[in-house]
Amino acid sequence: MRSVAHSAECDAAAAPDGTPARHRAGARLPRRRAGPYCAGPMRYVSTRGKAAPRDFEGVLLAGLAEDGGLFVPESWPVLSPAEWRALRGLPYAELAARLVHPFCGASLSFAALSAMAREAYAGFGHAAVAPLVQLDHRTFALELFHGPTLAFKDMAMQLLGRLFDHVLARRGERITIVGATSGDTGSAAIEACRDRAAVDVVILHPHGRTSEVQRRQMTTVLSPNVLNIAVEGSFDDCQDLVKAMFADAPFRREMRLAAVNSINWARVAAQIPYYAYAALALGAPDREVAFSVPTGNFGNVLAAWAARRMGLPVARLVVGSNRNDILARWLAANDMSVRPVEPSLSPSMDIQVSSNFERLLFELLGRDAAATREAMRRFRAEGRMPVPDAAWRAATALFQGLALDDAGTLAEIRRLHAGSGYLADPHTAVGTAAARALAPEDPAVPVVAVATAHPAKFPDAVERATGRRPPLPPRLADLYERPERCRVLPPDLGAIEAAVRAHARRNDPA
Ligand SMILES: Cc1ncc(COP(=O)(O)O)c(C=O)c1O
Numbered sequence: 001m002r003s004v005a006h007s008a009e010c011d012a013a014a015a016p017d018g019t020p021a022r023h024r025a026g027a028r029l030p031r032r033r034a035g036p037y038c039a040g041p042m043r044y045v046s047t048r049g050k051a052a053p054r055d056f057e058g059v060l061l062a063g064l065a066e067d068g069g070l071f072v073p074e075s076w077p078v079l080s081p082a083e084w085r086a087l088r089g090l091p092y093a094e095l096a097a098r099l100v101h102p103f104c105g106a107s108l109s110f111a112a113l114s115a116m117a118r119e120a121y122a123g124f125g126h127a128a129v130a131p132l133v134q135l136d137h138r139t140f141a142l143e144l145f146h147g148p149t150l151a152f153k154d155m156a157m158q159l160l161g162r163l164f165d166h167v168l169a170r171r172g173e174r175i176t177i178v179g180a181t182s183g184d185t186g187s188a189a190i191e192a193c194r195d196r197a198a199v200d201v202v203i204l205h206p207h208g209r210t211s212e213v214q215r216r217q218m219t220t221v222l223s224p225n226v227l228n229i230a231v232e233g234s235f236d237d238c239q240d241l242v243k244a245m246f247a248d249a250p251f252r253r254e255m256r257l258a259a260v261n262s263i264n265w266a267r268v269a270a271q272i273p274y275y276a277y278a279a280l281a282l283g284a285p286d287r288e289v290a291f292s293v294p295t296g297n298f299g300n301v302l303a304a305w306a307a308r309r310m311g312l313p314v315a316r317l318v319v320g321s322n323r324n325d326i327l328a329r330w331l332a333a334n335d336m337s338v339r340p341v342e343p344s345l346s347p348s349m350d351i352q353v354s355s356n357f358e359r360l361l362f363e364l365l366g367r368d369a370a371a372t373r374e375a376m377r378r379f380r381a382e383g384r385m386p387v388p389d390a391a392w393r394a395a396t397a398l399f400q401g402l403a404l405d406d407a408g409t410l411a412e413i414r415r416l417h418a419g420s421g422y423l424a425d426p427h428t429a430v431g432t433a434a435a436r437a438l439a440p441e442d443p444a445v446p447v448v449a450v451a452t453a454h455p456a457k458f459p460d461a462v463e464r465a466t467g468r469r470p471p472l473p474p475r476l477a478d479l480y481e482r483p484e485r486c487r488v489l490p491p492d493l494g495a496i497e498a499a500v501r502a503h504a505r506r507n508d509p510a
């Protein structure tokens with residue numbers, strides 16, 4: 001079998017909806033054949049065009065670009081149908097290494113990445129790592145919650161923790177990770193980075209707005225390199241504070257800040273393989289597949305878009321929202337206007353400002369960094385994103401959106417349980433309901449709903465809907481008895497920076 005990475009091509013030009021140039025009839029665009037592993041080398045540019053381009057290691061450590069933008073690959077690796085076919089049947093870790101490596105360029109050897117991937121996924125609680133469960137004649141659940149913290153974040157974070165370690169050990173450096181969480185990224189990041197010698201971790205969560213299991217998964221980790229801060233505000237406040245810390249250049253340098261949210265490209269790259277895993281199992285590249293993704297910060301569905309950009313035949317991307325429906329409103333009527341964040345039964349999606357939308361916007365605007373910069377400036381200033389009609393139309397050819405309120409979410413959990421005995425968490429239920437409502441017209445296209453969290457993370461909602469209270473796995477059985485440690489702070493940049501500085505100094509007085 002030829003190595004995918006050796007034969008993958010880099011292709012910078014695509015249709016606005018992301019269709020690779022090679023998949024469009026009559027496309028005659030210059031394509032350059034890359035060297036091994038796309039090592040051209042793989043470079044990344046900022047969506048706002050004012051930060052210096054980086055290699056993979058640079059974007060891994062930088063997180064957010066200095067101009068406030070997000071890093072994206074300068075060119076996309078694209079696999080031919082034969083190359084996709086050759087990936088069928090590979091164990092998950094092997095597939096992950098092959099699909100992530102083209103994004104690493106010369107920064108990392110394939111052997112080193114493969115070893116990290118094998119280690120990262122060895123501890124998952126299911127032999128398939130990301131099993132597909134059939135729900136009805138054409139709908140499947142792709143279960144991404146078999147990692148240590150029971151949510152899809154582990155799929156990327158377990159690899160990211162190892163990537164940080166590998167790179168920092170070689171460079172002899174130390175970093176301070178700052179992350180914002182609406183419930184799941186935080187515990188996955190803490191689990192992946194706890195007790196690591198070269199990393200301090202500070203996680204901001206919205207005070208009182210996560211489930212108790214989510215909070216305890218973070219606050220009961222008492223490792224000296226971990227600090228939890230409960231911010232008196234919403235997830236959007238937490239995310240704003242993280243971005244403000246990155247924008248404070250002296251603080252960023254002093255703390256050597258790094259990011260674990262999906263603003264870090266490495267997070268998105270490590271979320272691509274499971275889309276390929278599911279699609280290949282269902283017949284891709286010889287059959288189209290649709291995905292339904294419960295969405296908040298837009299990182300997960302952006303990874304699905306990236307898989308399509310790499311040549312995976314994805315017919316439709318369904319975006320599921322809760323009552324925080326900014327994305328569904330945008331897809332329905334090109335109305336992306338911010339409203340206050342409302343608490344819901346799917347708290348991890350209680351988000352209004354979806355960071356990763358900026359990466360899609362950049363592509364929709366033909367990679368025009370000045371236009372992206374201006375749209376983001378206006379979004380921040382006016383609370384409304386101006387997306388040109390043509391770009392919005394191109395997006396809606398691929399993306400569809402559905403918002404489900406709490407009553408609808410409970411009804412969907414109940415329906416799934418009554419129908420097949422399947423226990424879905426509230427986020428997953430948003431995805432399965434959206435999958436059913438917005439399945440492609442062609443009945444031959446299977447729809448994969450991404451199951452993003454284990455039902456035991458949200459036992460109250462699941463019990464309300466089904467009468468069954470899903471138990472935590474045995475290794476977490478004493479979670480409610482463990483002592484917690486957490487600081488509660490107002491959404492004030494000065495106070496948060498002081499807490500981060502004190503934490504980092506305690507662990508590294510030098
Ligand atoms: C369980 C769960 N489902 C869905 C989402 C939304 O994913 P994304 O933020 O990548 O859109 C999150 C948070 O990210 C989550 O934790």
Ligand SMILES: N[C@@H](CCOP(=O)(O)O)C(=O)O
Nearest residue numbers: 181182183184185261262297
């Ligand atoms: N829903 C997330 C919010 C952050 O998303 P990320 O993918 O950008 O880390 C969470 O649960 O924390």
